[in-house]
Amino acid sequence: MTASRLSVNVNAVAMLRNRRDLPWPSVTGLSAIAMEAGAKGITVHPRPDERHIRKTDVYDLAELIEERYPNKELCLEGYPSADFLKLVEEARPEQVLFVPDDPEQQTSDHGWQFDRDTSALAAAITAAKNWAVTVSLFCDPDPSAPEHAARLGAERIEIYTGPYGACYDDPDRAEKELNKVVATAEAARDCGLGVNAGHDLTVANIPPLIKRAPFIREMSIGHGFTADALIYGFAESVRRFRRAMGEI
Structure with missing residues (x-):
C-alpha cells in the first residue's frame, strides 16, 4: 500500500449538521473514520459566516489530529484576511491553501x-511560513500560473480541476481540460513546487489524471466524496477513492 494522496473535505458534513441545533453528524467523528480508513488528512474551508465549518471545528480537528493522528494532516482553506490568518496562527495546521474567494461565494x-x-x-x-505552515496557492489550470506562485514564495499549488470535473458527459472536452491540468502540473513541478489538485474529482475522472500526472501529491475532495459516501459510507469511500488513485 502506497502513501495516501486523499485529503477529505468535510465541509458538507458540517453543512448537514448545521441544519439542526444538534452535534451530529459529527465533523470530528467522520473525519476520524476517514483517517482510520487511510485518508492522508482532512481539509476544511471555514467561511466568515460559518455556514458550514465553524472556528470551533477547526480547533477540534487540530486537537484530534495532534492527539490521535499525528501522522495525518489538517489543511485550512480560505481567503487570507486578518481573521483567517489569526485562525491559521492559532490552529497551526500542517498546510494552508490560500484561495481568492469572495465571502459570499x-x-x-x-x-x-x-x-x-x-x-x-x-x-x-x-506569515504562514513563519508559523511553520506549508503554503499552497489555488491556481487555474494555466501553465503560466505556477511560476508566479513560486515567485511569491508558495511551496505548493492546488490546481482548480472544476472545468475538468464538469466534463463528465463530454469526453472530448474532458480531454482538452485534462491537457490543461496536466500542463499546469508539469509547469509547477518544473518550478520546484509540490502539486495538489481539487474540485469535482471523482472515482471516474481521477484515474486519467493520475496516469498522466503521477507526481500529484494530494487531492482534496469534498463534494464527490460526500456523494459517494452517501451510498458506500465514509470508510469504504476512502478506499474507493484510493483505489482510483492507484494506491490500494
Missing part, C-alpha cells in the same frame, strides 16, 4: 489572478 471556483496586486498575498505567505 458558494465554493472556490477560480484561482488567483497573479497579474493583479498580490502584496497582501505575499505578506500572508510570509
Whole structure:
C-alpha cells in the first residue's frame, strides 16, 4: 500500500449538521473514520459566516489530529484576511491553501489572478511560513500560473480541476481540460513546487489524471466524496477513492 494522496473535505458534513441545533453528524467523528480508513488528512474551508465549518471545528480537528493522528494532516482553506490568518496562527495546521474567494461565494471556483496586486498575498505567505505552515496557492489550470506562485514564495499549488470535473458527459472536452491540468502540473513541478489538485474529482475522472500526472501529491475532495459516501459510507469511500488513485 502506497502513501495516501486523499485529503477529505468535510465541509458538507458540517453543512448537514448545521441544519439542526444538534452535534451530529459529527465533523470530528467522520473525519476520524476517514483517517482510520487511510485518508492522508482532512481539509476544511471555514467561511466568515460559518455556514458550514465553524472556528470551533477547526480547533477540534487540530486537537484530534495532534492527539490521535499525528501522522495525518489538517489543511485550512480560505481567503487570507486578518481573521483567517489569526485562525491559521492559532490552529497551526500542517498546510494552508490560500484561495481568492469572495465571502459570499458558494465554493472556490477560480484561482488567483497573479497579474493583479498580490502584496497582501505575499505578506500572508510570509506569515504562514513563519508559523511553520506549508503554503499552497489555488491556481487555474494555466501553465503560466505556477511560476508566479513560486515567485511569491508558495511551496505548493492546488490546481482548480472544476472545468475538468464538469466534463463528465463530454469526453472530448474532458480531454482538452485534462491537457490543461496536466500542463499546469508539469509547469509547477518544473518550478520546484509540490502539486495538489481539487474540485469535482471523482472515482471516474481521477484515474486519467493520475496516469498522466503521477507526481500529484494530494487531492482534496469534498463534494464527490460526500456523494459517494452517501451510498458506500465514509470508510469504504476512502478506499474507493484510493483505489482510483492507484494506491490500494
